[in-house]
Amino acid sequence: MTIKPYLFITALACTVIISSAQAQIGKRFPSERKVVKDPVTGTMLTFLTSTPAGDSKIYQTHPQWTSDEQWLVFRSNRAKNEALAVNEKSGDIVQITEGGYTGMLNLARKSMKLYHMRSTAPATDGLRRGGPLQVIEVDLAKVLADSKAGKMQPANAYQRVCGTIPAEMGAGGDMALDANEDQVYFHVGKDEAYKHLTPGTKIDSAFGPRKMGAGPNGLASMNVKTGQIRYIVSVPFQIGHIQVNPWIPGEIIFCWETGGKSPQRTWTVKADGSGLRPLYPEAATEWVTHEAVITPDEVAIAIMGHRKVPGTKGAAAPGTAVGGANPGQEAAWGPSGTREKPTGLGIVNLRTREMVIAGQTPSGSGLWHVGGSKDGRWAVGDDFSRSVYLIDRHTHEMTMLSTGHKQTAADHPHPTFSPDGTRIEIQSAMLSEDGKSMNICIIPVPEAWLKRTYPKP
Template sequence: MHRTAISRRQFIQRAAAGSAGMLAAGGLAANAFGASGAGEFSIPRDIYPSYVDEKTGATVLNLTPGDHADSITYQTHPMWVDGGRYFMFYSDRSGNGSRPHLLEVATGTVKPVPLNDYSRSTLSWTTPRLYFINKDGIGAVDVVGGFKGEEPARMFGKVPEVFTSLQGTISLDADQKSLYVGGIVGENDRSAIYAVDTETGAAREVTAFDFKVGHIQASPFEPGLIMFCHETGGDAPQRTWRVRADGSDFGPVYKETFDEWVTHEVWWSKDRVVFTIWPYDEVHTL
């Protein structure tokens, strides 16, 4: 894969410039990558605390005010729903620990997603469905329907029994027909990725390998293409990997050298990913 290097400052400036344009206009344009649904809407500024960023001039809105432990979805997975009209985040504001919550942006109303229990979850990029693992079961719920009290969760599958423990994230294929699940299947962190059919629950192995799997990311642009990482909690000898849903084309996404610490990879477009090359201290240690 061809590498194009930009500095952290350049990346932040480019991202800030794009977001500043949207917020300065008083609205947020939705697209297929990052917000399910379509259309354009305006965020009502009068109901959210805000400030103006000194560097960019952008108005920054606090969508989740209050004394709660709130966190956003990791940057590898979607968090906006229905063209940006809803925003999903995790919070302890409803009790029972951190749970997924849905914010109705137009009103500021927040409600917990109606799940009794879950360990992993991911939104669809294009629909309001949240896919989740509940103990050994796999299911889905329409979060907007649940917000309105209209849509119960639907269980459609089981976690493959081959896993001794689940690892990393779950991720939905771009065609929404398969949910990818990863975990440990053998000694010395031998791992596998399985595809679970979102209608029938049938599970099949995609690939297996001799390192701990992490950050499974199905491409939101191309069905059947999966990126994942060698998870070490630090620097891996080769961080980023890819595979097709049929098990073919297994190999590095970006083949790194010994002096590169690659991390925080995420899909950027159909044929590009963005990642960080982390700086080392004076002693090059893993």
């Protein structure tokens, strides 16, 4: 059957119109909220999404809740390449961006604002890449109010371009919003980093089997009010996981990204470029990963103990890949990740530089993604079984809150505490038939734990 050209064009135009309508900011989706009992622990889990639409939470280094603590922001194929918000009480889901985004979603803690990057380069293969990057501010209060009222305006009534990062800076989507909410920090590519690198600096090469980590990279900032860009610092390695201390302005945390074990994973620097140093100086035998700022003075880290000690039952022969559910066990990562040395959920004090181990799983992979409540009461971590563990930092007691989130899931739970420290958000494949597609899930801190009191020091 031959389609006449004008019919094809009309059909194409209709498709574009439909696609555009489907991608509109403020679009509402029906509630999928349901409460499910964990089959092992008995914890009542609140799934804010429950259909296989490819949901994923914001990374655990960044805020998840809006400043009014009523909505959680997440990513989903319900509106591909757009951000959505789900109301924790009603389950209402609303699309909160239009025009796409790249990289990290940054929720303000003091205002109902969202910041993200957006590529200005045309997409030739369905992907947005290269070219200048805009930093966008979204007025969430206005979006959510107008969506509820059913009186949406054009997208530019809610979204503002803060400024544009030139293509030659080679910026990536890894971005963090300063505690004062007037600056965003982002990493820049090799060419720009070389311009600001101290002469004679030795450039690090790729590390580990994934061939990542080579430098240099750099950090820069943009003033979201004026669009002014300032350079911060260059380092001789690949930068990843940029985050801020959300209570202390101008304090930045980032990592040496290799896709696994790094020679020195965690770093900190001030926004003016001063104070660059390792956050937790690590030994070659330590596998440090997934740092997250949890209080004004503290950063949680995972010190992995997921390898069998060489020569013990179940250990792989030298040079042999272990494989299985736990990634990164290949010998090419070096002599790290065994329990011959202290491992567990570590908490580093940014001021005193002391590190304490808050807890550790008794067996298995060890904790992988970690976090904590801002009041210093709780720590939380997931492991490779996708189980989630809560730790009382006063007593070091540990309990498994939830399990059964399926090792086949598209990603790990990535637990993050609510601002008030009473709930933990994860992403979970517990409800998915394919064992991969994830949903947004809330785990409560046990009531008995919340009622605990402690003697004053």
